[in-house]
Amino acid sequence: MEMLLSTLVSALLMGMLFALVALGLAIIFGVMNIVNFAHGEFLMVGMYTAFLTATIFSIEPLLTLPIAAMVGFLLGIASYYMLVRYLLKGPMIAQLLGTFGLMIFLRYLAMCIFGPDYKTLEHGLLIGKSIMWGPVVLSYPRLGTAVLSMLGFGIIYWMMDYTRLGKALKATALDVEAAGYMGIDTEKMRGLAWGLGGATVGIAGALLINFYYVFPTIGILFCMIAFATVALGGFGSIKGAFIAGLIMGMIIDLGGTYLGPQYKFALIYLTFFLVVVIRPKGLFGW
Numbered sequence: 001m002e003m004l005l006s007t008l009v010s011a012l013l014m015g016m017l018f019a020l021v022a023l024g025l026a027i028i029f030g031v032m033n034i035v036n037f038a039h040g041e042f043l044m045v046g047m048y049t050a051f052l053t054a055t056i057f058s059i060e061p062l063l064t065l066p067i068a069a070m071v072g073f074l075l076g077i078a079s080y081y082m083l084v085r086y087l088l089k090g091p092m093i094a095q096l097l098g099t100f101g102l103m104i105f106l107r108y109l110a111m112c113i114f115g116p117d118y119k120t121l122e123h124g125l126l127i128g129k130s131i132m133w134g135p136v137v138l139s140y141p142r143l144g145t146a147v148l149s150m151l152g153f154g155i156i157y158w159m160m161d162y163t164r165l166g167k168a169l170k171a172t173a174l175d176v177e178a179a180g181y182m183g184i185d186t187e188k189m190r191g192l193a194w195g196l197g198g199a200t201v202g203i204a205g206a207l208l209i210n211f212y213y214v215f216p217t218i219g220i221l222f223c224m225i226a227f228a229t230v231a232l233g234g235f236g237s238i239k240g241a242f243i244a245g246l247i248m249g250m251i252i253d254l255g256g257t258y259l260g261p262q263y264k265f266a267l268i269y270l271t272f273f274l275v276v277v278i279r280p281k282g283l284f285g286w
Contacts, residue, residue, distance in 0.1 A: 015249020030236030040223025046205025072202020234282030
């Protein structure tokens with residue numbers, strides 16, 4: 001019973017990070033109806049940004065969050081204006097292969113610069129610490145990551161629902177032509193969607209580096225989790241991304257604990273397959 005309770009708490013904490021990773025993917029798809037295959041590599045860039053900033057300048061890893069967010073935002077903006085907006089003029093297959101090519105480029109650029117070695121942070125306010133809460137051992141890095149993930153998620157949710165900018169993004173997502181007629185600069189909204197997507201996953205990467213190692217091909221792992229999460233929650237649904245992230249955290253942690261670590265990611269792929277076959281629009285999809 002104690003092991004089950006501990007696993008559930010750990011799963012919920014990790015699920016909040018999965019939700020933040022999936023949020024950027026949901027925003028981009030919701031506004032532009034395009035799948036970003038390089039989303040995992042955006043996470044990898046955020047992790048390397050936090051790792052290098054904390055290591056080179058000997059600062060607290062949590063203080064690297066704004067830097068990782070800015071790098072992710074700029075990467076998203078650059079990806080849209082230098083690549084994606086041209087892909088939109090072509091067929092759907094061009095869009096898919098274009099973002100797939102961006103994924104390969106970023107992955108092996110990181111391999112060229114940093115090498116294939118695994119890197120991890122050894123010092124930080126949260127790193128290596130834990131606290132007992134009854135029979136449950138709470139990891140400080142996971143707990144802090146969960147709290148900050150919820151904060152970031154809440155800010156984006158508030159912006160999308162209660163600000164003029166968020167409403168403009170939603171209008172662009174619903175009908176880009178009608179939004180243009182109403183005076184909304186849809187080109188900027190699309191670029192902003194990519195920037196926000198990059199910023200949120202950059203923050204997720206900077207949080208993840210507090211308890212996980214980074215290497216150039218880590219993106220494929222978290223990209224598949226993000227795809228499964230967004231598919232379950234509903235492509236374009238922010239609320240769906242949050243709830244599905246918690247579900248994915250439970251699937252991975254409970255599956256790894258009770259079936260074996262070799263099965264936990266297989267369960268993610270199985271979930272993705274079942275959602276696509278049984279309920280393609282997900283839990284809260286349009």
